[in-house]
Amino acid sequence: MPAIEAVDLFCGVGGLTCGLRSAGVQVRAGYDIDPACKYPYESNNGATFVTQSVSELSGADLASWYSPGAICLLAGCAPCQPFSTLANVCEKKDETKWGLLEEFARLVRELKPELVTMENVPRVTNHAPYRSFVETLETLGYHVSSRRARCADYGIPQERRRFVLVASRLGPVRIPPPSGPVRTVREAIGHLPKLAAGQADATDPLHKARNLNLVNLRRIRASRPGGTWEDWPEELRAPCHLASTGASFKSVYARMSWDQPAPTMTTQCYNFGTGRFGHPEQDRGITLREAAIIQSFPDDYRFVPPGEIAHFASVGRMIGNAVPPRLGELVGKIFMDHVNVSIG
Numbered sequence: 001m002p003a004i005e006a007v008d009l010f011c012g013v014g015g016l017t018c019g020l021r022s023a024g025v026q027v028r029a030g031y032d033i034d035p036a037c038k039y040p041y042e043s044n045n046g047a048t049f050v051t052q053s054v055s056e057l058s059g060a061d062l063a064s065w066y067s068p069g070a071i072c073l074l075a076g077c078a079p080c081q082p083f084s085t086l087a088n089v090c091e092k093k094d095e096t097k098w099g100l101l102e103e104f105a106r107l108v109r110e111l112k113p114e115l116v117t118m119e120n121v122p123r124v125t126n127h128a129p130y131r132s133f134v135e136t137l138e139t140l141g142y143h144v145s146s147r148r149a150r151c152a153d154y155g156i157p158q159e160r161r162r163f164v165l166v167a168s169r170l171g172p173v174r175i176p177p178p179s180g181p182v183r184t185v186r187e188a189i190g191h192l193p194k195l196a197a198g199q200a201d202a203t204d205p206l207h208k209a210r211n212l213n214l215v216n217l218r219r220i221r222a223s224r225p226g227g228t229w230e231d232w233p234e235e236l237r238a239p240c241h242l243a244s245t246g247a248s249f250k251s252v253y254a255r256m257s258w259d260q261p262a263p264t265m266t267t268q269c270y271n272f273g274t275g276r277f278g279h280p281e282q283d284r285g286i287t288l289r290e291a292a293i294i295q296s297f298p299d300d301y302r303f304v305p306p307g308e309i310a311h312f313a314s315v316g317r318m319i320g321n322a323v324p325p326r327l328g329e330l331v332g333k334i335f336m337d338h339v340n341v342s343i344g
Helices: 015-022 035-045 059-063 086-090 093-111 122-126 128-139 185-189 214-221 288-294 312-321 325-342
Strands: 004-009 026-032 048-051 071-076 115-120 143-150 161-168 204-208
Touching: 004 015, 004 325, 015 026, 015 035, 015 071, 015 325, 026 035, 035 048, 035 312, 059 093, 071 093, 071 325, 093 128, 115 128, 115 325, 122 128, 122 143, 122 161, 128 143, 161 325, 185 288, 204 288, 288 312
Parallel strands: 004 026, 004 071, 026 048, 071 115
Antiparallel strands: 115 161, 143 161
16 A cells, blocks of 8 residues: 655644654654744654745645655644634634635645645634635545544543544545543543652653742642632632632633543643643642643653753643644544555
């Protein structure tokens, strides 16, 4: 069977690439405009990172990465900010930001790969650029399948919701329904060494917890898994909690539950105060390593070069913006099985 070779657009630190490779897809290169992603992408995935915007690429540029006779997969996750819930309020104003998905469609037209995949926020389907993207695929003869996925249903230990699309010019392709048990926080990170707030694991630069001031330390000690700030004594509650609108702040300053999936990992997931990111048992927020594992990265995935400091803000942004590798593995297996049936 011919090999499936891929180029990953908007690749970031390589979450999608990592998952595709786990499924047997040979990823040749990734493109992104953030040079900080070069080290984690290349050191973990054995593929080439190119610091370049997709708007500057041509189909011929991409074609140079594929071997003769290979089945070509073009993969990508266009930045999702224009398609988020907040963007719906100012839809017309944000139309200029939608060009990246249109550039993706342009590259599909120029390259005409056998396979295409796209991952984004679920609300992407509400916007005209997405409908135009699908029309482009169908006009070019692709069979398209898509699904709004709850990541916890596919073995990723968090409640993240994503939209996944797969398309093929080789024949009908389908995203399967979820199967198997939901993975919990305990199963994901329960094996890691215990830490206190402000401590770090001497053997892993990413397994370090942000320090907590005295008030927040008292708050997390008063918190219970799955609870809210309503579990705290009155003197620990912030003014926003006591206001009439306080009910809308119940998902912050909270602990995760051991035996449930985690909340969606964000770029600020290392902060106890920015979500339900308190450790279920230890009096601290989760570490960068715990966040990466909850995103389904391998335990030893490298984000910074040896000897360099893993800064919370920069590494947290990399982790929160990443495609969960397990989702990429799902897509890779879909295409491997599809090609085996279509060609094998």
